[in-house]
Amino acid sequence: MRLFLTDLDNTLVDRSDAFRRWACGFVAELGLPIEEVDNIEAIDAGGTIPRGELFATLVAHYGLLEPADVLRARYRQEFPRSVRCFPGVKAALAKLQSSGWTVAVVTNGDDAQLEKLSAAGLHALVSRCCASDLVGSAKPDSAIFYAAAERCGLDLVGGWMVGDDPVKDIAGATGLGLDTAWLSHGRSWPTELLPPTIAASSFSDAVDRILRRNQLAG
Numbered sequence: 001m002r003l004f005l006t007d008l009d010n011t012l013v014d015r016s017d018a019f020r021r022w023a024c025g026f027v028a029e030l031g032l033p034i035e036e037v038d039n040i041e042a043i044d045a046g047g048t049i050p051r052g053e054l055f056a057t058l059v060a061h062y063g064l065l066e067p068a069d070v071l072r073a074r075y076r077q078e079f080p081r082s083v084r085c086f087p088g089v090k091a092a093l094a095k096l097q098s099s100g101w102t103v104a105v106v107t108n109g110d111d112a113q114l115e116k117l118s119a120a121g122l123h124a125l126v127s128r129c130c131a132s133d134l135v136g137s138a139k140p141d142s143a144i145f146y147a148a149a150e151r152c153g154l155d156l157v158g159g160w161m162v163g164d165d166p167v168k169d170i171a172g173a174t175g176l177g178l179d180t181a182w183l184s185h186g187r188s189w190p191t192e193l194l195p196p197t198i199a200a201s202s203f204s205d206a207v208d209r210i211l212r213r214n215q216l217a218g
């Protein structure tokens with residue numbers, strides 16, 4: 001058994017698309033111009049700002065009457081259920097399972113991450129899901145990677161980490177004995193960082209190449 005760690009947002013599931021769809025619904029509900037979707041996406045910063053801050057900013061910026069915590073609670077209930085996986089992800093995870101890999105998701109966030117995994121229909125295709133708020137350590141810290149390996153009963157050495165974030169996913173895993181696959185999504189690799197083992201165009205591309213390398217090595 002070998003360990004296969006993977007990020008969730010914008011790696012297995014299309015978080016950007018789900019957020020854009022949510023923002024479109026939000027501006028429609030408030031009667032705001034559709035152009036405001038771009039502004040809301042900018043405030044969201046790829047989901048990296050705390051949700052309380054996001055809704056406090058939206059309430060202040062648009063002079064909304066509904067309190068931020070009410071909007072946030074509704075978002076918390078609706079958003080995780082709206083995410084979908086990228087094409088080819090289910091087949092790729094099934095291929096990993098049948099090839100003897102143990103797959104664990106390593107993701108920054110709270111229990112909403114587990115709901116996203118279920119909503120995308122991926123729950124049965126992964127062995128473990130380690131969300132930073134529940135583990136008590138967030139990527140790029142090494143503790144969350146070690147926690148994932150321990151929960152799978154496997155070593156990090158010889159395993160892989162796949163993700164779209166150069167720092168949190170790839171730099172975090174580099175140096176822990178893992179090989180890394182970076183999903184570029186059309187971006188260039190930041191030259192100040194040590195490069196990943198491979199750069200891939202999608203999760204399924206990364207899996208195909210990792211399995212091929214593994215066959216050649218084996």
Ligand SMILES: [Mg+2]
Pocket residue numbers: 007008009010011163164165
């Ligand atoms: Mg990500």
